[in-house]
Amino acid sequence: MKIIAYSYSDPLLEPTPDSSIWGWELDQIYQDLGKRLELRQLINDCRVDPVDYLLIRRLEELGDSVQEVSDRLAELEALGVQLIATEQPYTSSQQGQEPSITNLRADLLKLLQEIQHQQRSRRIRQGHARNRVNALPPPGKAPYGYRRGKDKYILDRTAAPIVKDFFEQFLLYGSLRGAVRYLGQKYGKKISVTTGRRWLTNPVYRGDTAYQNGQVVSNTHIPIISKEEAAQVDRLLRRNSRLPPRSASAPRSLAGLVICQECQSSMLVARVTTPRKDKEYLYLRPILCPKRPKCRAISYEQVLEQTIAGICQDLPRAVAGMNLPQLDAVKNALTKAIAIKQDILAQLPTLTVEGVLDTETAALRAYNLRTEISELQAKLATLPPVNLRSVAQAVSIPQFWLDLSESERRFYFREFICQIEIIRDRASWQIKLIFIF
CATH class of the missing domain: 3.90.1750.20 (Putative Large Serine Recombinase; Chain B, Domain 2)
Known part of the structure; x- marks a missing residue:
């Protein structure tokens, strides 16, 4: 008994299926990519060397239209090949069963609507895929701007x-x-x-x-x-x-960063005013403190002063402890990989002119290279800036922080600080800075 398999895939839409998907011990596998040359070879081989069973995934892989599928089925039936669709409820009639072609047509009619739908969907997806390969915009309205x-x-x-x-x-x-x-x-x-x-x-x-x-x-x-x-x-x-939802736009620079180590509650910036006076007082108090009595509020200005002093003292040491040479090696590797792919991309027009690649293959290769370059650039963009040491030295001067507005200070605090812990000790307290890196 001889069993073979056939698969068709469009390289624009799907990867080539693995040979292990069939689950049968096969004598031969025929695979087509884009064009059905192997299918024609399969039919010719069946004329020379008879085949008992042919496995396919779905009937629509036999042609681009219902008529083509029907013609291929008729050819295979005439050669005495029993066809089994592994992903559809379809199996052709047994050899010698009559009337076999009538049975094939009856089974095919049951799947006609599904085949038409699949082929219409495939044509639409192929159109979108060709647009992607040519870097054309996707369907729909253009984004604002x-x-x-x-x-x-x-x-x-x-x-x-x-x-x-x-x-x-x-x-x-x-x-x-x-x-x-x-x-x-x-x-x-x-x-x-x-x-x-x-x-x-x-x-x-x-x-x-x-x-x-x-x-x-x-x-x-x-x-x-x-x-x-x-x-x-x-x-x-x-x-x-990493911050609470509204803290990113809060007017105060410490908002969303401070936590009480005693009760593990985030601390809210509270504003207190004096009647008939313009002066206001700012405090940091726990939002949900379970302790009784509750952890007391702390002066916002005092926490701010200690935070600036802590950054100026601890930030250079924290940056110095980072493994920046390794970070540079990662960046260099990504940059080199991008340059290699861009060089290959630049060679594709020459290869097309010389006949090494046809136009469709070159366009598909260019598309794959561009998407790979995009992925590498996205990885490169997630890495910290290379001048982190020089930045740390610049922001370690107290006057730098004092000259900033609250919104500007908020921006820089969140560049370096992950959390500020308030460590209480009876009547006194101190802060602990936890940096992002």
Whole structure:
């Protein structure tokens, strides 16, 4: 008894199936990629050397239309081959059973609607895949700030400056809610915080195009923000994700950072005013203290002074203890890998002209290289800046912090500090800084 298998896959849509999927001991496997040359060879081989069983995954792999599928089935039936679809409820008639072709047609009609649906879906996905390979924008409306051009997104000269200003405001203060409020006040452009977060993470504003399959192709159109700004946006978003929801836009620089070590409660900035006087007093008090009596509030200004003194004293030592040479090695490795892939990408047009690659293969290879480059660039963007030591030296001067506004101080605190612990000792207290790195 001779058993063979056949599979068809479109390289634009799916990977080549593994030979272990069949679960049978096979005499031969025929595989087609994009074109059905192996299918024709399979039928010719069956004429020379008869086959008992042919395994396929689904009937639609036999052709691009219902008519083609029907014709292939008729050819295989005439050769006495029993066909088994492993992912569909279909098995052709046994050899010698009559009327076999009538049985094939009856079974095929039962699957006709499903086959038509699958092939229509495949044609749509193939169209989208060709657009991806050619780095064309996906279907749908262009993101705010862009318009759809002939083959790429183009800047909307009216809306793009508004988006640019939104990003600059976020980069300046590190507050998403603050940037959203800024748009409403300056431009009358009202968006939700959720929409603002989508803007910050949308690859389109970085000059890249993202597709529904999750892949990103770099440098497809003019960006609104640079790659360096995009990396800083990602770092700020990761930093803010460690804080309580509204602390990122709180007006006070210590908001969301301070915790009481005694009761493990986060500490809230409380404001106290005196009647008929302009002076106000700021305190840090535990939000949910389970102790009785509760842990007392502490002067905000005193905690702020100790925090600045602690940064100036401890930050240089913390940075010096980091394994920066290893970090540099990782960055160099990623940069080298990106350069190698970009070099291969630059050689593809020459290989196409010389006939080494056909146009379709070159386009698919270029698409895969661009997505791989995007992934490497994303990894590179998550790493800390290389000049961390020089930055630490610069911010270790007390006057640097005293000259900043509260919003500016908030930005820099969250660049370095993960948490500030209040350690109580009867009547006194002290702070402990926990840095991000």
